[in-house]
Amino acid sequence: MAKTSQPVGRTALLASAVAVLGMLTACGTDSGTASTTQTGRAEHPAGASSSPLPDRSTGSAPTAGTVPTDTAGSASASARTDGRCHTSELRASVGRVDPGAGQRNFPVVLTNTSERTCTLYGYPGAAFVDASGKQLGPDPQRAPESPRTVTLTPGRSAWAGLSFSSPQISGARAAAPAQLLVTPPDERNPIEVTWTAGEVPVGGNESSVSVTALTPGTGP
Numbered sequence: 001m002a003k004t005s006q007p008v009g010r011t012a013l014l015a016s017a018v019a020v021l022g023m024l025t026a027c028g029t030d031s032g033t034a035s036t037t038q039t040g041r042a043e044h045p046a047g048a049s050s051s052p053l054p055d056r057s058t059g060s061a062p063t064a065g066t067v068p069t070d071t072a073g074s075a076s077a078s079a080r081t082d083g084r085c086h087t088s089e090l091r092a093s094v095g096r097v098d099p100g101a102g103q104r105n106f107p108v109v110l111t112n113t114s115e116r117t118c119t120l121y122g123y124p125g126a127a128f129v130d131a132s133g134k135q136l137g138p139d140p141q142r143a144p145e146s147p148r149t150v151t152l153t154p155g156r157s158a159w160a161g162l163s164f165s166s167p168q169i170s171g172a173r174a175a176a177p178a179q180l181l182v183t184p185p186d187e188r189n190p191i192e193v194t195w196t197a198g199e200v201p202v203g204g205n206e207s208s209v210s211v212t213a214l215t216p217g218t219g220p
Helices: 002-028 038-043
Strands: 090-094 103-112 118-121 125-129 149-152 157-165 173-175 179-183 191-194 200-203 209-211
Touching (some): 090 191, 103 149, 125 209, 149 157, 157 200
Antiparallel strands (some): 090 103, 103 157, 157 209, 173 200, 179 191
């Protein structure tokens, strides 16, 4: 009889342990929060970052074709400009004269003919030349103003004003150029534009020609 009582005692002891474990589990869930298990801590070690799932509560999604922005709100590198415009990427032209108070004013236009976005900053170079390529008169003077950076997407233009006193009024020595050479800012090679607007001052009193800084558009 003594031998048969030992298994019964072990069974009772095991049942008591299970009951205590159940009580402890119930106490751990009374607060409504689950404690972090050792396995959970191993999945997210200290110092590791985890990215939350995107918030879909608004039902919105990124629009196709939009340019991504960084945390500062600026355009991403794929949409930024790729430096200044080079001579080979530009077309030059001269717009219609805008006369006024004895002055002759012309818009000198530079248009981006490339497939990339580029920038222009400052004043274009300008020089009147005859049919042999000899320069007529001095270089134009720069009008005193603050240049700005002009961003040209493909097909867009910037212009600068070219002005001089009418030789018929000023009495300056005049000549009829064959071409106007237009050099983009910071470039060495000019663009040749046929000049069809008649005589320009090339010497003597009131012979100065001025040019303004580049601004967006094709003229006033």
